[in-house]
Amino acid sequence: MSDLRQQALDYHEFPVAGKTAVCLTKPAETSMDLALAYSPGVAEPVREIAANPDDAYRYTAKGNTVAVISNGTAILGLGNLGPLASKPVMEGKALLFKHFANIDATDIEVKHRTAEEFINTVEAIADTFGGINLEDIKAPECFEIEKALIERCNVPVFHDDQHGTAIVTAAGMINALEIQGKEIDKAIFVCMGAGAAAIACMTMLVKCGVQRENVYMLDRKGVIHTRREDINEYKALFANNTDKRTLQEVIKGADAFLGLSGPDVLAAEDVALMADKPVIFACSNPDPEIRPEIAHDVRKDLIMGTGRSDYPNQVNNVLCFPFIFRGALDVRASRINDEMKIAAVNAIAALAREEVPASVLAAYPNVSELSFGPDYVIPKPMDPRLLSNVAKAVAQAAIDSGVAAIETLPDNYML
Numbered sequence: 001m002s003d004l005r006q007q008a009l010d011y012h013e014f015p016v017a018g019k020t021a022v023c024l025t026k027p028a029e030t031s032m033d034l035a036l037a038y039s040p041g042v043a044e045p046v047r048e049i050a051a052n053p054d055d056a057y058r059y060t061a062k063g064n065t066v067a068v069i070s071n072g073t074a075i076l077g078l079g080n081l082g083p084l085a086s087k088p089v090m091e092g093k094a095l096l097f098k099h100f101a102n103i104d105a106t107d108i109e110v111k112h113r114t115a116e117e118f119i120n121t122v123e124a125i126a127d128t129f130g131g132i133n134l135e136d137i138k139a140p141e142c143f144e145i146e147k148a149l150i151e152r153c154n155v156p157v158f159h160d161d162q163h164g165t166a167i168v169t170a171a172g173m174i175n176a177l178e179i180q181g182k183e184i185d186k187a188i189f190v191c192m193g194a195g196a197a198a199i200a201c202m203t204m205l206v207k208c209g210v211q212r213e214n215v216y217m218l219d220r221k222g223v224i225h226t227r228r229e230d231i232n233e234y235k236a237l238f239a240n241n242t243d244k245r246t247l248q249e250v251i252k253g254a255d256a257f258l259g260l261s262g263p264d265v266l267a268a269e270d271v272a273l274m275a276d277k278p279v280i281f282a283c284s285n286p287d288p289e290i291r292p293e294i295a296h297d298v299r300k301d302l303i304m305g306t307g308r309s310d311y312p313n314q315v316n317n318v319l320c321f322p323f324i325f326r327g328a329l330d331v332r333a334s335r336i337n338d339e340m341k342i343a344a345v346n347a348i349a350a351l352a353r354e355e356v357p358a359s360v361l362a363a364y365p366n367v368s369e370l371s372f373g374p375d376y377v378i379p380k381p382m383d384p385r386l387l388s389n390v391a392k393a394v395a396q397a398a399i400d401s402g403v404a405a406i407e408t409l410p411d412n413y414m415l
């Protein structure tokens, strides 16, 4: 562990500090290059954009950029450590945007007092970018912030911890339940956590067929039930009319456990109480709600996923955000709507059922085989087909649902 700690610190420090830099897409070698790039030539696109703001997509990088914006109030599962401490994660998201979807992402960490101040700050800079990816903003403020920004901004605004996580979780859960022989509308769910990711994941799973009365959601005070008076309006959506109050009471006979809370909150004894052939997605980062080796020790019939790269079944929003933004940017979608989100769920779930190319296996030297089954319910982040399949499905859904400014798929989607 300490070895990984030092390796991670060295990775971030050397050979240059941080993980991203700006690169140029036009020559800047000669005086003529400078006359075009800067004064006097730059005045020409300025005039065009002033006359027609849409020309920003033609003459600037706007259309291929995303701002990754955080206030550091829910950094992974590490908590509220402030905006500056969130910078490595936001740079990390920018790295993933670039590597997986060739999107130029800029990390922005915002210090603010009120939610309104944060909203105003983001609204004021939103037109600079092709899209806004909100990241690691805690509940319940994240809901109010995202809603206001969707209303006020002209570009897609997407809170990744809500919707990216929900899309990937739903895709993996649909596949895992099927492998376990469970019907989604009959499965009993325990969701540990009642914040940004948990509320969005369970909302998406309800759209996919889970029955609301079959969901037991817990926060730090235990089961969220209809007689609790200390819950906000978002938790209230999942208040269960039940006499059960503790994790041990609700986990007994549960088919699926979804962890979006914090480390080590699920014990081996709890796992032993679950129904036959259970599914556990312990998605808290970096440390899951239970370690896979502990869970597998008590249940041989288990399908297990985590948010991490170093175990099978990585249930992590990296499988979604680069590709949903690629699709949205390519057809210049004004928003990321439910149709686009459902298209992403289906594309990710379907990809896990396809044969895995050798190039993907080669990226995982410790894995000898990958085929649809308990250890492979969801595609690997390194799978290049995520880009083509998910972005295309999302772009098509944007066109079909009437939110795309460009109504034909780009040529490269037709290959």
Ligand SMILES: NC(=O)C1=CN([C@@H]2O[C@H](COP(=O)(O)OP(=O)(O)OC[C@H]3O[C@@H](n4cnc5c(N)ncnc54)[C@H](OP(=O)(O)O)[C@@H]3O)[C@@H](O)[C@H]2O)C=CC1
Residues within 6 Å of the ligand: 073, 074, 075, 076, 077, 078, 136, 137, 138, 139, 140, 160, 161, 162, 165, 192, 193, 194, 195, 196, 197, 198, 218, 219, 220, 221, 259, 260, 261, 262, 265, 283, 284, 285, 286, 306, 307, 315, 316, 317, 318
């Ligand atoms: N794998 C993935 O792709 C993703 C994983 N996550 C993980 O999900 C977790 C939550 O993130 P997010 O929703 O953004 O954060 P929020 O701050 O919005 O929500 C955190 C929630 O977890 C609950 N919680 C925290 N600790 C415990 C505990 N010990 N027992 C019970 N409940 C607890 C909180 O309870 P209360 O309401 O009582 O404070 C709150 O409801 C993080 O660990 C994060 O890493 C998030 C996004 C993506």
Ligand SMILES: CC(=O)C(=O)O
Residues within 6 Å of the ligand: 075, 076, 077, 136, 160, 161, 284, 285, 307, 316, 317, 318
């Ligand atoms: C993966 C991620 O976004 C998180 O853990 O917050």
Ligand SMILES: [Mg+2]
Residues within 6 Å of the ligand: 076, 135, 136, 160, 161
């Ligand atoms: Mg996050």
